[in-house]
Amino acid sequence: MNGGTGSRIVLRNTLREHESPFDLSGDTRAGLSSTPKTLPSKYFYDARGSHLFEMITRLPEYYLTRAETEILERESGRLVEAVRPTVLVEFGSGAARKTRILLDAMVDRGLLEGYGPVDVSAEASRHAADTLLRDYPHIRVEGVIGDFERPRDLPFAGRPRLMAFLGSTIGNLEAEQATAFLASIRQEMTGADAFLIGFDLVKDVAMLESAYNDEAGITAKFNLNMLRVLNRDLEASFDLDAFRHRAVWNADASRIEMHLESTREQVVRISSIGLDVAFAAGEKIRTELSHKYTRQSAGGLLDAAGLTLESWCTDEADRFALALARAVD
Ligand SMILES: C[S@@+](CC[C@H](N)C(=O)[O-])C[C@H]1O[C@@H](n2cnc3c(N)ncnc32)[C@H](O)[C@@H]1O
Structure with missing residues (x-):
């Protein structure tokens, strides 16, 4: 419990349950044994990674x-x-x-009763819940610390819910993953619910690449944070100076790909899983995908998940879109 606000916060932690959806050891072994090497982007977000992401959102390029x-x-x-x-x-x-803009619109109409954050980051969730409760003291916060790709017992069943998936996080998922995620949420939705999804749009390559290659080097720190997580949680021996941040546009797949590139030939020991990983000079680990959409490709994704597009709004410069979708009967 947390001062005067704790009684209205319920944060369920699926991380420590027997069937935890998070398997850093297994995902690391699988990802670093595959060709090309990969690591899942959800492991960026420890307390430091979540803080670095917040800094990214304030960068001029982002x-x-x-x-x-x-x-x-x-x-x-x-x-x-x-x-x-x-x-x-x-x-x-x-x-x-950004959530506050939606919450304020709900307050203005006398509607807001509760907020249900679902996030992998315990620190970010706890902090967000605490600060929101200070500013919206009458609401109940019922959050889930866990993997949104495995939704279980989503909060506030039975009430009319606005589901939100902001920040273009949908773009971090491969097409099949994104369809499966949206379809799993669609299964939980009733006719009273709606789903608001932020899509980053296909645009000028220079603008896209500079958003992931900022002058201040914050995105590079965020990317390298993955290796710190493995050093800490899996007793790995990554030398952070021997890997370089890379972010490039892949036109065929319509996505920015973020990599960590080995600057030299090296072998990294990951002690807690007994794995030695050999890197050639210039070899990369792919750490994040950020798919960019058009109205048509976003509509196709929603269709495939059993959702129908109700409205599509873009910013003045057509860089980003918010799609409001409903479950198809
Ligand atoms: C790109 S950030 C977006 C944050 C915020 N919604 C925004 O728009 O600025 C992605 C967020 O999703 C969370 N996240 C990433 N993968 C996740 C997963 N598989 N399950 C739950 N949360 C995840 C991260 O902790 C992070 O808070």
């Missing part, structure tokens, strides 16, 4: 947060009016800063 905020500020009232939700359930909620 247009995504500003573009999505612009749409939310313009459209939240209309969206909330169309759905009339009493609770907001948010996947990959992080610091939940």
